[in-house]
Amino acid sequence: MKRNGLFALIALSLAGIGAAQAQDYSNWYIAPRIGAVLPDSDRETDTSLFTGIGIGYWSTPNFAVDFEVTHNDADFENDSARDGHEFENAGVGVSGRYFFGDAGSSWRPYVMGGLGFLRHAAISGNLLRPTRTNGWDPMLTVGGGIQHGFSDRLAFRAEIAARYDRDNNSRAYYTSDNSTGYVDAIASVGLLINFGGGGTSVTPTEVRKVDPPQDPPKSCRDLDDDNDGVNNCDDRCASTPAGTQVGPDGCPQKISIDLRGVNFKFDRPKKGESNIAPTLQEPTADSIAILDQAVDVLQRNPSMRVEVVGHTDSVGTDDYNQGLSERRARIVFDYLTSHGIDASRLSGPTGFGESRPIDTNDTKEGRARNRRTELNPQQ
Numbered sequence: 001m002k003r004n005g006l007f008a009l010i011a012l013s014l015a016g017i018g019a020a021q022a023q024d025y026s027n028w029y030i031a032p033r034i035g036a037v038l039p040d041s042d043r044e045t046d047t048s049l050f051t052g053i054g055i056g057y058w059s060t061p062n063f064a065v066d067f068e069v070t071h072n073d074a075d076f077e078n079d080s081a082r083d084g085h086e087f088e089n090a091g092v093g094v095s096g097r098y099f100f101g102d103a104g105s106s107w108r109p110y111v112m113g114g115l116g117f118l119r120h121a122a123i124s125g126n127l128l129r130p131t132r133t134n135g136w137d138p139m140l141t142v143g144g145g146i147q148h149g150f151s152d153r154l155a156f157r158a159e160i161a162a163r164y165d166r167d168n169n170s171r172a173y174y175t176s177d178n179s180t181g182y183v184d185a186i187a188s189v190g191l192l193i194n195f196g197g198g199g200t201s202v203t204p205t206e207v208r209k210v211d212p213p214q215d216p217p218k219s220c221r222d223l224d225d226d227n228d229g230v231n232n233c234d235d236r237c238a239s240t241p242a243g244t245q246v247g248p249d250g251c252p253q254k255i256s257i258d259l260r261g262v263n264f265k266f267d268r269p270k271k272g273e274s275n276i277a278p279t280l281q282e283p284t285a286d287s288i289a290i291l292d293q294a295v296d297v298l299q300r301n302p303s304m305r306v307e308v309v310g311h312t313d314s315v316g317t318d319d320y321n322q323g324l325s326e327r328r329a330r331i332v333f334d335y336l337t338s339h340g341i342d343a344s345r346l347s348g349p350t351g352f353g354e355s356r357p358i359d360t361n362d363t364k365e366g367r368a369r370n371r372r373t374e375l376n377p378q379q
Contacts, residue, residue: 027315027364029056033157033190037072037089040182045074045087050186052091061103061267061316066095066114089165091118095141103267103316106149114141118165140164147192152265155192160185195364241303257294257306257375262287262332264371266315269327276331281368291332294375295339306375308333308348311356313367318353325351332373347378 031054039045054068070091093116099108117136143161150156163184220233228240230249237251268279280287298304310329312321329349337343359366 027058028195029058030054030193030195031056031066031068031157031190032193033159033188035159035186035188035190037074038185038187039074040184043074043182043184044077046077048072048074050188052188052190056192058315061320062099064097064099066097068093068095068114068116088121089118090121091139092116093139093141099147102270104265104270108147108149109144110147111144112142112159112161115139116141118167120167135168137166137168139166141186143186153194155194157190157192158188159190160187162186257297257377259290259294259332259373259375260369262290262373263368264328264373266313266367266371267324269331271327273327274331274334276335279328279331281371291335292339295336295341298336298341298345305345305347305378307350307378308336308346308373308375309350309352310373311352311358311370312354313370314354314357314361315367316354322351322353325353327351328371328373 033052033054035050037048037050039047050070050072052068052070054066056064056066058064068091070089070093072089074087074089076087093114095112095114097110097112099110101108116139118139119136121135141161141163143159145157145159148156163186164181165184166181168181221231223232224230224235225232226235226238226240228235228237232238234249236249240251263281264279265281269276273279276291277284277288298306308329310325310327310332312325312328314321316324326349329351333343333346333349336346354361354370357366357370358372359369361367361370
């Protein structure tokens with residue numbers, strides 16, 4: 001098998017790309033690529049340009065399936081009896097790629113395997129059997145490569161593979177041994193363009209406490225003996241403890257702290273990650289503002305206790321999502337304590353994995369909302 005130019009293609013594939021951020025994969029992507037076919041020496045053809053475009057689907061964070069169409073035109077060698085002729089290979093197939101490492105990693109090596117069919121047809125000259133003008137033959141591909149994420153939507157792939165082509169059309173008629181079947185090398189580089197990414201923020205509901213009356217008391221409507229913000233005439237619970245959040249009737253009211261809008265990127269935070277800002281969906285400043293508002297509510301209600309819980313979307317295994325939800329609860333728990341909230345007022349952190357979605361997991365928007373944390377008031 002010829003190897004002219006193979007090392008140059010490998011160097012191009014693995015050239016330095018610069019710093020990159022981890023990917024937030026959605027389920028679907030497109031993957032155009034370009035490279036070279038280094039043919040089996042028995043074909044008697046030159047190295048040729050290879051092109052392909054595929055539609056891919058992430059079935060898990062570590063496994064993707066590509067449906068691809070490929071093409072290359074091959075010129076026969078100068079010393080071949082068919083010098084001056086050109087031959088076309090058009091292929092359709094499906095391949096699976098298993099990626100190593102966490103989905104949030106920038107660099108991810110992978111192995112691949114695929115199968116499909118190649119159509120062999122003459123472009124110039126009478127190269128085929130007299131009774132056939134073209135033909136389809138099965139093919140099998142195995143190889144490996146590396147993927148590098150530039151952003152939530154874009155990644156780079158470099159791949160080297162061996163393709164077995166059971167070709168009994170392009171050459172067998174012209175050889176005395178009637179040989180069929182060739183193993184070609186394919187070196188290619190390409191892009192992965194993700195359909196998903198991004199997210200939306202929802203403005204949280206602000207919890208406000210009514211200030212007590214400032215004027216000197218003159219009647220029951222001017223008096224507030226328990227300082228809960230409700231005058232004595234309307235207060236049906238006249239002895240509520242100081243700092244208790246009450247309703248219009250003066251009786252204790254359950255406070256809710258809404259963290260909608262604080263959503264996490266796919267598969268973040270990673271193990272050992274302690275800085276919350278890079279793990280949040282854009283715009284990050286909006287999510288931080290919501291967390292700071294939760295800190296303010298807790299500081300203004302010193303008797304309030306909450307449970308910190310985390311959730312994930314449905315992508316990934318149950319065990320993996322359980323650990324991911326616990327990491328999300330932990331990073332919010334640590335954010336609250338680092339901003340002055342005593343850990344004795346917080347229970348958890350608790351993770352529920354993918355078991356309690358608030359939206360569908362069938363769309364990227366629904367999955368983004370399911371990647372969340374909550375503060376649940378405790379009695």
